[in-house]
Amino acid sequence: MTDTRQHILATGRALVARRGYTGVGLSELLTQAGVPKGSFYHFFRSKEAFGCALLDSFVEGYADDLARTLGAPNLPARDRLLTYFQGWRARQSGEAYEARCLVVKLSAEVAELSPGMREVLDRGVSAIVARLAAVIREGAEDGSLPAHSDPQAIATTLYQIWLGASLMGGLSRDTAPYDSALTATAALIDQQGPTS
Template sequence: MPVTARTTDTRRIILDTAQQIMARKGYSAVGINEVLAEAGVPKGSFYHYFASKDAFGEALLKSYFADYLADMDRILAQPGQSSAERLMTYWQRWRETQSVEECQGKCLAVKLGAEVADLSESMRLALKEGTSAIVDRIERTITSGLEDGSLSVDDDPREVAQALYDMWLGASVMAKIHRSLAPLDTVTAVTRKLLHP
């Protein structure tokens, strides 16, 4: 196997393993050795793939958002559905991933957002870039919904998109605190009122 392919594969294995562990435990509670042991990668290899734990955290978030955005793009591009249907499918998918007992790596922005934003500027910027890309996609879908007549909003599509994302992020945190889906049910109802699908 070419060295570059092996390097990419091993790097990806480390990132995927870390995402699963950190979705349960958080960033600070997880040591590099735990990730490497779980990934089956020798201890000494870490610095071959990442310059520091900070660089590793940034790479982890960028990898997470790349996967998340690709999945979001698939949902929002479903043929044969109105923009409203695609956007409500996205929110339903969000609810489903947040309702899994341990989130299984699907909610890294929720789990790590507040924790790492104060620890590392590069990780904060990776979070900002990733979450802004999500809001961009929500805004585009709202705009498309206004054009196809499947949605109606009372404010600027960007402001509505940002408000919706902020509400869903907050509801996800509250669902964890209360160990209840009630906050996600509430935000689903509010989303319908804001979008008038």
């Protein structure tokens, strides 16, 4: 039974990654997944509940990816941060829509549409920012980054830069916004804080 639930979520992920949450109808999802409506409602009480489950599943998987990239034991913190954002650039600008970040894809679309989905997105973003802040602190400890007085603020700014780059990259269909974001990221994390 959980295989059917996972199959519906995987099918939905591919469809939503390409066309957005509102662009995918329930009948299309069921046809693509090859499951009857009753099976869908056995696992999800509504399309919104499905959307929340889809985002929860993505956020859980993304946390595993974050742990692998930002927690790589053989790299200094600065290299881990830049590797993470280089991966973001590759995923968001590549042709594989399924590899793109659902948080980025759905943030603007569902913010006013679904309180439940907004809550999942907010929780996911908060976890990403917290992990980035932790790596910035680790960089000060391992000497690969200067000590920053407010790693959380820098991490938040970095996430905002990359969210904006993803939106601009989606419009322009080129990598220039990601390249600018990578340059800004390096400048921001390498910037010396004020001396006392």
